[in-house]
Amino acid sequence: MLDFDFYSPEEEIVLPLYEECGIRVFVKRDDLIHPYISGNKWRKLKHPLEHARKENKSLLVTFGGAWSNHLLATACAGAKFGFRTYGFVRGDVVENPVLKLCQLFGMELHFVSREYYRDKKALFYTHFANSKDAYFIDEGGYGLLAAQGCSEVINELNGRYDHCFCACGTGTTLAGLAIGINNRQWPTTLHGVPILKGGGFIRDELTKLGVVNQAQIRLHLDYHFGGYAKTKPELIEFIKAFTRQTSLLIEPIYTGKLFYTVHHLIAQKQIARGSTVLVLHSGGLTGLLGTLNRF
Template sequence: MDVQFPIYSPEHEIYDPLFEEKNLRVFIKRDDMIHPFISGNKWRKLKLHIEQAKSQGINQLVTFGGAWSNHILATAAAGAQFQLKTYAFIRGEEVSNPVLSMCKLFGMQLHFVDRESYRNKEALFQQAFPAQEAWFIDEGGRSDLGIEGCVSIYEELKNTYQHIILAAGTGTTAAGLLKAIQSQSNDTQLHVVPVLKLGDSLANDFKTWGLASKNLYLHADYHFGGYAKTKPELLAFIQSFVSKTGIMIEPVYTGKMMYGLYDLIKKDQFKPGSHILAIHTGGLTGFLGMYEQFGALPGI
């Protein structure tokens, strides 16, 4: 069975008086429009895993994540679409929420594990599936296959950009873009906004993947306290951006990335006349776990 489906991820220009003041043109690649649930970089990181599993006659995907994981939901939806069973180890105590309910709706089996056991994902997988009857996908889709799948983001671009910026968790998507940029031997600068503390450590991961630091800029000061952490200024920025552009972003990934982009522009980090592309990596269901925080904002 073919695991292709049409990719719709246009490049939209967005406008702001700040961009005009700094003589910059800013665009956003809408990977969030690829699929309602297998959106953004999730499909790109899963595609080659699904192809490999099906080619080897394996009919079950096994993966890992937290209770609000977009990757878990995307895996569940992809499994349903391509007739594969799905199973997920969920970090932490058993809970119920809208994301996990959707996963179950797509037919995914969920198994909650304590945080200590969760650290050894390979052991969990081998204990539950000793006969190699399932396909292992690491948390967030982190893998060489995931990196290769994300190369396609760059290959699809319709225009030329001096700068590309995106959020990073595992760094898989950023690694795919960096690999594509360096293979073309061009001068495009890749700006990565880690959403976890100690995001500078991603530089070592890129080295492990055989990628040079050329073309790479890590901006590790926009995590707002760590993964899924926020501050009032981030929430206010997201509300302003969404209301002015009609483009939905959320506090875990894309909100931090866009906040970082605006801040870098204010600080004159980009040469006038530059064209900048922001990658919308989807993950909009992340808003569901944090919507109450927006209730305290004026006008909401």
């Protein structure tokens, strides 16, 4: 087992809208797990890193865009747990604070064209087929072991909630939460907020990741604000107001869209009075570094 103690409490946030609608909203503060191995990034890395260690692998190879929280989390985790790290970065050679941090933690970066980046397995085998030390970790940590780590959120909760919300990129976190809820046989409605346009593909990903029963899952496909890393003025204004009112820092890529969705559904009376709601804060606050000019 990896030697890593972390702190992720449940914290209630009280806003006039929630009180008016008779709804209690709690946040699972996975953003407090670690400054860089943050939120669902730790959840998704935990079991792959344990597996890599059991397999006597010493080099973690993974993938991401130029502002990838996953690349940064993997780089930091490698430094913490004694792995070398290598990151394939999608697109032209650039410099930014996130990639600089990756390098500070010891990650070797390799920029590749978007065309070559599409086939990640091919990239891995082209460069590391003869390496006995290399261990493949998919973009965003996607995979069955990652979903297993995310499922453990449910066992940490102090009680059962009527609704549980999370942001969705690859669908791994949502799959893990679904598995955890199904294992506990809770009647909780699980809500996924895809941050990509056309997020309906998440249903297929849930099946691939072992979610047999999707009856309790609702996908909210209209809160992507134009697609990945896209924003609109109303999202930015919401984030500014929410952060001022709650002291809870969120960003426009994932968690801003997530909390906007929760707020909007409550305002539209789509959550019943008397309900308890849990929102998973999945961390990734370094995403703010690439978006501060929008504020």
